[in-house]
Amino acid sequence: MPAIGLNHLSIGARDVDESVRFYVEMFGMELIPTYNFGFRTQYLACGDQQLHIFALPDAVPHYQHFAIDVDDFMAVYDRAKAAGLIDHATFGNGVNEMPDGTVQLYLRDPGGNLVEIDWPDVSTLDVARIPELKRLADRFEQTGENLEATLYRARRRTGG
16 A cells, blocks of 8 residues: 555654744644643644654654745745754755755754755745855766756646
8 A cells, every 4th residue: 555645743852842832933833632642742733734742852863854845935044044043064054955946944943853944946035145055066966866856746747
């Protein structure tokens, strides 16, 4: 039986309330009813999906991350930059333009989780306001299959 989609993502937090506040204020996620697992947990609505935040020791990995689509990349970038949340170290740069023109912004939430913010088209951004923006192809050679990759598979299927 093939998988038909992702249901939710579950992430660890040092302080659930602080992490919940971050996702509500930064991305407008909404608190939704949550099961009792015997440890602090909170579910959030993220579009049609869910983000589950829980507090357990040693729950935050270093490189593992998840990606969020937003409706206003510049607003998220500005808030993340002002708060000092852009992660420049983990993957060598905090804001990347991919070969297909998509953009990735990496930041750390209060629990230490790495969060990737994706945007479909660099040409719609005011790149003069994003001094950290670097082309991935300027850092690493992109050939063959690398040039066919995309973060937006539906866009690739429809030809847009």
